[in-house]
Amino acid sequence: MEKRDIELVRALQNEEIFLTERPFHEAARMLGWTVEEVLERVRGLKEAGVIRRFGAALTPRNAGFKSNSMIAWDVPDLRAEEAGSLMAEHPRVSHCYIRPRFEGFPFNIYTMVHGNSPEDLARIVDELAALAASSSYRALHSLREFKKSSPVYYPKALEPQDA
Amino acid sequence: MHTSIDGLDALILNRMQGDFPICEDPYADIGLALGVSGQEVLLRVRGLVDRGVVRKVGPFFDARKMQYVSTLCALHVPEKRLEEVAAVISAYPEVTHNYLRAGTPNLWFTVIAESKAAIQKIIREIEEKGGAGPVRDLPAKKMFKVKVDLKVGE
Numbered sequence: 001m002e003k004r005d006i007e008l009v010r011a012l013q014n015e016e017i018f019l020t021e022r023p024f025h026e027a028a029r030m031l032g033w034t035v036e037e038v039l040e041r042v043r044g045l046k047e048a049g050v051i052r053r054f055g056a057a058l059t060p061r062n063a064g065f066k067s068n069s070m071i072a073w074d075v076p077d078l079r080a081e082e083a084g085s086l087m088a089e090h091p092r093v094s095h096c097y098i099r100p101r102f103e104g105f106p107f108n109i110y111t112m113v114h115g116n117s118p119e120d121l122a123r124i125v126d127e128l129a130a131l132a133a134s135s136s137y138r139a140l141h142s143l144r145e146f147k148k149s150s151p152v153y154y155p156k157a158l159e160p161q162d163a
Numbered sequence: 164m165h166t167s168i169d170g171l172d173a174l175i176l177n178r179m180q181g182d183f184p185i186c187e188d189p190y191a192d193i194g195l196a197l198g199v200s201g202q203e204v205l206l207r208v209r210g211l212v213d214r215g216v217v218r219k220v221g222p223f224f225d226a227r228k229m230q231y232v233s234t235l236c237a238l239h240v241p242e243k244r245l246e247e248v249a250a251v252i253s254a255y256p257e258v259t260h261n262y263l264r265a266g267t268p269n270l271w272f273t274v275i276a277e278s279k280a281a282i283q284k285i286i287r288e289i290e291e292k293g294g295a296g297p298v299r300d301l302p303a304k305k306m307f308k309v310k311v312d313l314k315v316g317e
Contacts, residue, residue: 091314
């Protein structure tokens, strides 16, 4: 990433600016750029996929999704890609990955699933089992949240100081 | 549906999860589409943030496109050592999620850093400081979806 883009990424990580009327003006002020320069570069980063999405993120349980779980599935490797892409299309699946299996844990596809109630979650899991053609899974319900934060890219402290 | 989310909140949420306008007056833009003022949209969004419905508004970066590397890790920690080991793990800024989950292993956390080597270093340190046995490093072999875009009020 170019230095200018790194500066822009840093400015955009100040989340409070997005709760003001004109967020990109705020970013421009922080950077000493014109708002046109900010908008053009933000669009550029979005087009390049560096920004994969711009918008609001929910806390599912506070938005009516009371039953959320990470479900890990055991799907034969030959069918894993197909099963993963089918499950990812389910509207109540937010994350879907293939990961390595390990000793005592034969599951290779991880899905984050969001339901309105335990019954709703069970229904979704049934639908996913049909899509994956597998009934071998483990529900890794979260019992306690120790940490949940957004990653910080290019923290300023890591920047070499000019002499 | 959450009782404190009304029809306009749901419309705003469903629109804003998808795409925040990249323009000078994004809230006015959203308001125009929904038939309310930009100020009204912004007030609603601030309210949703205050009530914890919205966790963040802004850009979501593709870590890989910025040459960052991420992984999911798991280890098993006996109940009586849980607080201590979880605190060691959560102290790393590179650890963004850390959850106690049902079953074995029971502690699951994500690490995002500037290189695989940096991740390996953190994992080794956690193994040494945590003293709770080996950490399973489970980097994604394939990512199909990473997007919380849940239709509210359906």
